[in-house]
Amino acid sequence: MDRLGRFVCRRDAADPQRWEYRRELVMGDRAAVTARLAPDGWEPCGAWVMYQWYKRPLAASIGPAAAIPAPPPAPGRSSFFSRRFYLMLGAVPVVLEIVALVAYVNSGDAAESAGVVVGGLVGAAAGGLAVFAYGAWQNRSR
């Protein structure tokens, strides 16, 4: 888990393994939680705000059966976003548009309301394009 809360995964080319993960809500002493879980093989692999993530090789439970005999090839992309993220990306501008529209309609200036709506749409489209262009550039530069 990196500083932005993204799940980062790197495959060991020599010994690709299956891993299992758990997330703990830690409000106080992170070291104490880590020490409690360590005997069962859990290692800290990232923190974000009040969450701490842990990982351990599946081999700790099932041994050699956890090995990946024929690992799939590395994916062509380096970034993967969830459906929920895309849904949020689409919903946020819509909600902002509605809020702005309601505010300006209530102010009684119809021309200015239309301008706000059009400006908002153009801004949202430009922002969305920038996000996708950045993602595409990141994947190409990999």
Place this chain on the structure above:
Amino acid sequence: MTADRRASWLKGVLDLLVLTTLTDGESYGYEIAKTLADAGLGEIKGGTLYPVLNRMEEAGLVEAEFRAAERGPGRRYYRLTGAGRETLREQGLLWLGFAASVRELLAKGGVP
């Protein structure tokens, strides 16, 4: 640089060190890693340790058994086999011979 070199040395001898930790009886991943760390060999993470344990289990050098615990998910315990004990003796002697040759040559080069 020094860390890389140590990691490289450890890679060549980790299986023997793991077998050594089992000579006094069975153990599990965390305890094996802790024994190695306490011996001054640094932190051995699960991603390094378990592939070694898997290879040794498949080669018949160790036997493993998963035991459920009263609290928690349970642990996989490893035990040295006869073949493992024999391999440890043979390969351990080879390593000591190699280390002695290195030490001898370093001494000739003025390393105390």
